[in-house]
Amino acid sequence: MEPTTISLAPTSNGRLSGKFWKAKKSPTVRSQLPDGVKTKNWEDRMRKTQQALAIKKLQAELKDEKEFEIKRRREVTQERKKAAEERRRLEEDKAKVLY
Template identity: 65%
Template sequence: MMSIQEATLHSQPQQGNSSSDPSTSAIPLVPSAAGRVSGKPWKQPKSATVRTLLPDGLKSKSWEDRMQKTQKEKAIKKLQAELSEEKRVEKERRRQITLDRKKAAEERLRLEEDKAKMGARKAARMRRKAGRTKKINH
């Protein structure tokens, strides 16, 4: 026969399995696919940055201050872009002037050569008219 103590020992595991005891109830899982959550930090739900934990250099007093800083940075970048565009346009204009001068100089040289060539042809015609040829002159 079983004693009362043996009976209570055998009955205790049965009571622990019951869900009536709140201290031994199961911990609820976070709702996700098949009840598991990825341990990868980039797959965790995102939350806002706690600005009080950031260093002073990265935070400012208010949203307006941060927006003013952003606006100033945008204005500076826009001004830099305009200045660089002006420089580029000025450089292109100077380059074009240099190319135009070079073309004009080549054209003048070509015209002078043509004029000299035409002068030589006219002189040859005049010599032929006068009856002088290369054989006679040389």
């Protein structure tokens, strides 16, 4: 008598779950996913991602420019105040020397 060979199931190490009553699972259809995730075309998703990154980069640059301009104006104003204070102090010293 020849030994019969038993084929292994296509699972890890040929093991099967003993739960034969469980139905086979299929992928879930998710209709509430965002449009970017639903898109099956990889290039479309990458293009949208690149556009979003470009927009964020532009916004950051504009914000940096605005902050730089505000900082520059503040420095100019402080310089003027210092110069005016220096002039006022020199005038007072000159007035003290004359009297």
